[in-house]
Amino acid sequence: MKVDGKHFRSIWRERDGWSVGAIDQRRLPHEFVIARLTACEDAAVAIRDMLVRGAPLIGATAAYGMALAMREDASDEGLKRAYDTLVVARPTAINLKWALDEMRAALAPIDPVERAEAAYARADEIVEQDVEINRGIADNGLKLIEAIAAKKPGEVVNVLTHCNAGWLATVDWGTATAPIYLAHERGIKVHVWVDETRPRNQGASLTAWELGHHGVPHTVIPDNTGGHLMQHGMVDLAIVGTDRVAANGDVCNKIGTYLKALAAHDNGVPFYVALPSPTIDFAVHDGIRDIPIEQRSGVEVTDMTGRTADGRLETVRIVPENSPVANYAFDVTPARLVTGLITERGVLKPDRDSLAAAFPERIAAAAE
Numbered sequence: 564m565k566v567d568g569k570h571f572r573s574i575w576r577e578r579d580g581w582s583v584g585a586i587d588q589r590r591l592p593h594e595f596v597i598a599r600l601t602a603c604e605d606a607a608v609a610i611r612d613m614l615v616r617g618a619p620l621i622g623a624t625a626a627y628g629m630a631l632a633m634r635e636d637a638s639d640e641g642l643k644r645a646y647d648t649l650v651v652a653r654p655t656a657i658n659l660k661w662a663l664d665e666m667r668a669a670l671a672p673i674d675p676v677e678r679a680e681a682a683y684a685r686a687d688e689i690v691e692q693d694v695e696i697n698r699g700i701a702d703n704g705l706k707l708i709e710a711i712a713a714k715k716p717g718e719v720v721n722v723l724t725h726c727n728a729g730w731l732a733t734v735d736w737g738t739a740t741a742p743i744y745l746a747h748e749r750g751i752k753v754h755v756w757v758d759e760t761r762p763r764n765q766g767a768s769l770t771a772w773e774l775g776h777h778g779v780p781h782t783v784i785p786d787n788t789g790g791h792l793m794q795h796g797m798v799d800l801a802i803v804g805t806d807r808v809a810a811n812g813d814v815c816n817k818i819g820t821y822l823k824a825l826a827a828h829d830n831g832v833p834f835y836v837a838l839p840s841p842t843i844d845f846a847v848h849d850g851i852r853d854i855p856i857e858q859r860s861g862v863e864v865t866d867m868t869g870r871t872a873d874g875r876l877e878t879v880r881i882v883p884e885n886s887p888v889a890n891y892a893f894d895v896t897p898a899r900l901v902t903g904l905i906t907e908r909g910v911l912k913p914d915r916d917s918l919a920a921a922f923p924e925r926i927a928a929a930a931e
């Protein structure tokens with residue numbers, strides 16, 4: 564995707580061939596800062612502190628983290644240490660474990676002297692695969708937007724999204740945003756309602772920023788607005804991303820997604836979830852019961868950071884000093900509220916049989 568006319572991915576190998584560049588997403592939309600990761604620990608910290616975030620990008624960062632680790636120590640112990648360090652960096656997005664399992668499967672059987680080179684090669688493949696998958700999601704999701712556009716010729720198609728499942732959350736294109744970008748490119752009039760996504764405001768800070776850079780018309784709304792818009796026919800469809808889809812089609816995504824799905828259901832608005840296949844966790848059979856929900860620091864709830872009129876970044880507290888706060892970062896939307904799963908292999912029903920039929924190789928791997 565382009566930033567000020569220059570093509571950027573969200574993560575890349577630097578010119579030296581071994582260190583890793585990534586956009587520091589904590590600084591957006593105020594500053595565009597590139598971070599350089601030079602050690603496995605840097606990758607772990609980048610994931611933990613949300614310098615990078617979004618399920619597919621977390622996976623890609625972990626893959627490069629393993630490659631950086633192999634430069635430091637490619638022994639069996641080094642491999643295990645890197646895996647163990649990275650896998651606990653964040654708990655909910657299954658792409659993290661998926662990418663690490665892929666890396667370990669590629670590296671464990673080979674001679675330690677060959678591991679560093681093989682690790683970079685496999686990490687590069689994971690990164691390229693993410694771009695290709697998201698392009699598939701774009702094609703499949705585009706058909707849904709085209710169908711709506713055909714029913715209201717000349718009118719704008721209004722899409723509501725939550726959090727950031729854009730190119731910043733993946734390597735490129737995004738998942739939820741991929742069909743939107745493609746529709747925009749094809750000349751379909753789209754407009755995006757962007758949930759601000761408290762408490763970290765990934766919608767207001769990141770989704771709005773990237774849609775703006777690509778000229779996609781959008782409006783940032785407080786999280787509580789979606790139901791009202793749906794009641795008044797102002798949302799044609801919702802498309803969100805996900806951090807983990809259970810084998811039964813339950814969808815875990817940023818806190819507040821479930822409430823949007825309820826409102827969509829009540830108002831007959833189609834509610835789609837866009838996901839790359841590494842986000843499916845066939846080992847989890849009941850998403851509500853078994854997907855671990857990250858709880859983050861209360862500071863994200865009590866404090867807000869923004870830019871003052873004279874250009875300074877300032878953090879202010881918005882909650883009384885003594886009030887306890889809770890910060891559940893994700894929730895689970897039951898499959899019955901999901902209209903369809905937009906994947907690289909088509910738009911699927913959110914149920915076990917459809918997921919299993921579309922991704923038999925993932926089922927087989929989960930059974931091993």
Ligand SMILES: CSC[C@@H](O)[C@@H](O)C(=O)COP(=O)(O)O
Pocket residue numbers: 616617618619656725726727728729732733737738739765803804805806816817892
């Ligand atoms: C394509 S990204 C899908 C999800 O990871 C995204 O919707 C989301 O909830 C991100 O949460 P975050 O806490 O910012 O990592």
